[in-house]
Amino acid sequence: MPGAVTRPEIAATTALCGIFLHPAGHTRSPAMHNAAYAALGIDAVYLAFDVAPAQLGAAIAGARAIGVRQLAISIPHKQAVIAHLDRVDDTARAIGAVNTVTRVGSELVGSNTDWLGIARALEREAQLAGKLAVVLGAGGTARAALYALRERGARAIVLNRTPGKAEALAAELGAERAGPLEELAAIPHDVLINTTSVGLRSEASPVAAEALRAGSVVLDAVYDPLETRLLRDARALGAKGVSGKWMLVEQAREQLRLWCGHDIDASVMAEAFDRSSPS
Ligand code: ATR
Numbered sequence: 001m002p003g004a005v006t007r008p009e010i011a012a013t014t015a016l017c018g019i020f021l022h023p024a025g026h027t028r029s030p031a032m033h034n035a036a037y038a039a040l041g042i043d044a045v046y047l048a049f050d051v052a053p054a055q056l057g058a059a060i061a062g063a064r065a066i067g068v069r070q071l072a073i074s075i076p077h078k079q080a081v082i083a084h085l086d087r088v089d090d091t092a093r094a095i096g097a098v099n100t101v102t103r104v105g106s107e108l109v110g111s112n113t114d115w116l117g118i119a120r121a122l123e124r125e126a127q128l129a130g131k132l133a134v135v136l137g138a139g140g141t142a143r144a145a146l147y148a149l150r151e152r153g154a155r156a157i158v159l160n161r162t163p164g165k166a167e168a169l170a171a172e173l174g175a176e177r178a179g180p181l182e183e184l185a186a187i188p189h190d191v192l193i194n195t196t197s198v199g200l201r202s203e204a205s206p207v208a209a210e211a212l213r214a215g216s217v218v219l220d221a222v223y224d225p226l227e228t229r230l231l232r233d234a235r236a237l238g239a240k241g242v243s244g245k246w247m248l249v250e251q252a253r254e255q256l257r258l259w260c261g262h263d264i265d266a267s268v269m270a271e272a273f274d275r276s277s278p279s
Contacts, residue, residue, distance in 0.1 A: 015044040021074035024050035035272035114144035117251030128152035137195035138165035146173035185211035214238035
């Protein structure tokens with residue numbers, strides 16, 4: 001396999017990490033993390049576990065009992081997992097979701113790296129301080145996006161199909177205001193982040209191409225397909241498109257740093273992402 005590095009042989013000392021998700025779907029996280037372990041010579045292995053919601057408590061207790069070092073927590077467990085942990089850090093508490101559980105001494109600590117994934121993915125193309133950003137959507141990913149924008153000193157507006165949800169989110173996470181998706185055309189934005197699921201395995205876009213702006217930076221959290229209609233529309237009129245792949249890679253890099261302190265080059269995880277084909 002081109003670009004692949006051989007990992008150390010699995011032995012008695014090998015650490016176990018993994019991802020909890022449900023239903024079992026395709027996840028690129030094992031490919032990305034195992035590639036990072038191999039590249040850095042870390043004696044660990046990363047597996048995917050299909051954990052039904054009713055089994056989450058038992059699964060966390062099991063992970064605790066056998067000394068799992070780190071777990072990524074994916075849909076639908078990001079909020080429910082909080083009840084099963086010893087501690088949740090301030091960032092995860094503010095976002096209201098945990099995507100990472102790390103063993104620290106004898107404790108399982110919840111944190112959130114999704115927001116940093118969003119910030120760093122955008123920062124591939126632009127600095128965020130003082131910029132006007134629009135977040136499309138009002139779910140969990142929108143919460144992480146608003147936190148990222150606040151941390152980086154950007155101004156934020158939330159637009160959602162159901163504007164009432166966007167209003168509640170704007171008030172809680174410091175956005176200037178909220179509205180329906182159709183308002184985008186009237187907002188002279190520098191940054192656009194799509195956190196809705198529109199475009200996932202479809203040719204749809206959450207907003208009309210005419211509402212996009214030349215010179216802006218557009219991040220699509222959807223990464224299947226890699227080039228969504230939104231990103232194509234954005235590039236066609238002179239905006240910079242950032243694939244959700246970079247969000248996933250950057251949040252995973254931070255997870256690795258949290259449990260073992262190593263910084264992996266983003267390209268190692270990005271290449272592993274590219275090699276792992278969707279189901
Ligand atoms: P996540 O945790 O990934 O953010 P979520 O909490 O399920 O996912 O949120 C999904 C978001 O996509 C919501 O903002 C939802 O809009 P509503 O609040 O109006 O439900 C948005 N969404 C889903 N399907 C949509 C569609 N067909 N058109 C517009 N927005 C859509």
